[in-house]
Amino acid sequence: MLIVGISANVRCTQQPLSKTSPSSQILPSCLLPSLALVVLSYVKKSKYKSKTTMVLTPTIGEKSYNRQDWQKGYQSQPNEYDYEVEDIEGQIPPDLQGTVFKNGPGLLDIAGTAIAHPFDGDGMISAISFNHGRVHYRNRFVKTEGYLQEQKAGKPLYRGVFGTKKPGGIFGNAFDLRLKNIANTNVIYWGDKLLALWEAAEPHRLDAKTLDTIGLDYLDGILEKGDSFAAHPRIDPACIFDNHQPCLVNFAIKTGLSSSITLYEISPTGKLLRRHTHSIPGFCFIHDFVITPHYAIFFQNPVGYNPFPFLFGLKGAGECLINQPDKLTKIIIISRDPNKREVKVLETPSGFVFHHSNAFEQLAPSYVEGGEKIYIDSICYQSLPQLDSNSSFQAVDFDSLAPGHLWRFTLNLSENTVTRECILEHCCEFPSINPAKVGRDYRYLYIAAAHHATGNAPLQAILKLDLLTGEKQLHSFAPRGFAGEPVFVPKPDGIAEDDGWLLVVTYDAASHRSNGVILDAKDITNSLGVIHLKHHIPYGLHGSWTRQCF
Numbered sequence: 001m002l003i004v005g006i007s008a009n010v011r012c013t014q015q016p017l018s019k020t021s022p023s024s025q026i027l028p029s030c031l032l033p034s035l036a037l038v039v040l041s042y043v044k045k046s047k048y049k050s051k052t053t054m055v056l057t058p059t060i061g062e063k064s065y066n067r068q069d070w071q072k073g074y075q076s077q078p079n080e081y082d083y084e085v086e087d088i089e090g091q092i093p094p095d096l097q098g099t100v101f102k103n104g105p106g107l108l109d110i111a112g113t114a115i116a117h118p119f120d121g122d123g124m125i126s127a128i129s130f131n132h133g134r135v136h137y138r139n140r141f142v143k144t145e146g147y148l149q150e151q152k153a154g155k156p157l158y159r160g161v162f163g164t165k166k167p168g169g170i171f172g173n174a175f176d177l178r179l180k181n182i183a184n185t186n187v188i189y190w191g192d193k194l195l196a197l198w199e200a201a202e203p204h205r206l207d208a209k210t211l212d213t214i215g216l217d218y219l220d221g222i223l224e225k226g227d228s229f230a231a232h233p234r235i236d237p238a239c240i241f242d243n244h245q246p247c248l249v250n251f252a253i254k255t256g257l258s259s260s261i262t263l264y265e266i267s268p269t270g271k272l273l274r275r276h277t278h279s280i281p282g283f284c285f286i287h288d289f290v291i292t293p294h295y296a297i298f299f300q301n302p303v304g305y306n307p308f309p310f311l312f313g314l315k316g317a318g319e320c321l322i323n324q325p326d327k328l329t330k331i332i333i334i335s336r337d338p339n340k341r342e343v344k345v346l347e348t349p350s351g352f353v354f355h356h357s358n359a360f361e362q363l364a365p366s367y368v369e370g371g372e373k374i375y376i377d378s379i380c381y382q383s384l385p386q387l388d389s390n391s392s393f394q395a396v397d398f399d400s401l402a403p404g405h406l407w408r409f410t411l412n413l414s415e416n417t418v419t420r421e422c423i424l425e426h427c428c429e430f431p432s433i434n435p436a437k438v439g440r441d442y443r444y445l446y447i448a449a450a451h452h453a454t455g456n457a458p459l460q461a462i463l464k465l466d467l468l469t470g471e472k473q474l475h476s477f478a479p480r481g482f483a484g485e486p487v488f489v490p491k492p493d494g495i496a497e498d499d500g501w502l503l504v505v506t507y508d509a510a511s512h513r514s515n516g517v518i519l520d521a522k523d524i525t526n527s528l529g530v531i532h533l534k535h536h537i538p539y540g541l542h543g544s545w546t547r548q549c550f
């Protein structure tokens with residue numbers, strides 16, 4: 001091990017968010033869940049100046065990864081497995097009891113025809129269950145109508161939102177506006193149902209034990225045929241309108257020249273508590289949102305839409321978004337209070353946000369200086385990351401792209417102003433927090449990150465940020481490992497906010513297999529256990545934890 005002392009100024013020097021990104025084309029490195037050597041980065045506090053001590057291995061140079069390694073994580077996994085994992089390194093914590101579900105594209109091709117973008121890949125659910133130190137792995141494709149049809153036909157039958165085309169060129173694709181519900185973005189267990197989510201259509205329900213697909217699910221009448229249900233629900237741990245019971249909050253977007261946001265609040269037994277719809281002027285591309293006890297908050301990114309390349313079969317629907325860097329981001333604040341259906345819109349300079357970490361509010365005037373405030377932490381890009389339709393997503397040049405960084409937005413509801421500050425200038429995506437802190441003031445944020453503190457690169461590490469002191473820890477899997485979203489699992493008897501574990505699915509290019517890694521959330525440099533799977537899982541998207549063992 002080579003020990004290097006580095007003095008680093010961590011003041012955010014990122015260009016203003018309104019600066020446009022390179023015109024040719026960007027793949028969101030953050031959305032390319034990319035997963036053992038440990039790098040310990042300890043930043044002594046000052047949010048702006050700090051001394052960083054890093055422990056590096058001599059094998060990791062300026063570039064922490066090899067492109068061929070990274071690309072291998074995007075090979076299809078057509079097989080479905082079901083086995084008890086025996087190859088385990090370390091010790092599974094005895095009180096780690098439950099199941100982590102993960103979703104993501106399992107196929108990067110359709111019967112041998114490569115898809116244009118991982119977001120077009122058919123959803124595959126993985127379940128890793130922990131039961132008294134024993135670990136079980138199971139994966140199943142979501143047997144959507146489109147998946148079954150295409151596997152039977154042996155060729156693509158649908159156009160993908162992100163550019164996958166049917167055979168036949170323009171004439172084979174033009175004016176076919178059908179959507180294939182690929183159910184590939186998130187998976188939650190709520191109301192005794194396991195639901196695979198894709199934001200543009202209805203959820204699919206699966207058997208939580210076998211992962212067999214049951215079918216489209218309308219949430220016992222909450223949804224109607226054709227309704228969408230976003231892939232980023234938030235669980236309010238103690239809803240003030242429901243006697244401090246937990247409550248799932250989610251949304252649906254209908255967009256066009258004018259748009260609408262429907263907010264759903266659903267009880268732990270799956271009953272609809274509240275639903276309200278709000279008209280929003282202009283086009284909306286909103287993937288995620290945040291909640292506080294009183295509000296649901298959305299970032300209306302400054303993008304427009306040109307439908308013609310989609311209509312004429314030249315591009316996927318999602319490739320027709322147009323950056324509008326001259327416009328402002330609108331922050332839409334919708335009251336969750338059943339007696340106040342107010343909507344407030346504030347504005348902030350341009351940028352693009354896929355994911356938020358968390359939000360919290362300070363509304364009691366007695367302890368708030370300068371007005372009522374909401375704080376929102378989000379991963380921001382200079383503009384919408386887009387792909388070149390004419391080249392493979394695997395050809396992305398990370399070095400030419402601007403990475404996503406973590407910003408804090410402070411909304412002053414009394415003065416109708418927004419201020420923003422970059423709080424983590426380190427390529428990062430897929431934030432995770434202790435679920436008890438959703439919508440509340442919080443201290444610890446966990447996020448997948450690049451190995452190096454500067455530049456843009458695949459995600460190869462997990463970073464813990466102490467929002468109070470600015471201290472950071474980094475657990476890196478570089479040079480041959482790539483990391484996905486961490487899932488925070490609270491300890492059953494935990495008291496402190498960071499009393500818990502992080503469950504991370506990593507891809508190890510050396511073995512071409514994936515691992516389930518258990519990190520101590522208090523000290524993430526401490527790996528408690530590594531579950532070696534017998535195969536790889538293609539880079540995934542989102543997942544969740546339930547205390548039930550399936």
Ligand SMILES: [Fe+2]
Binds near residue numbers: 287288355542
């Ligand atoms: Fe997402």
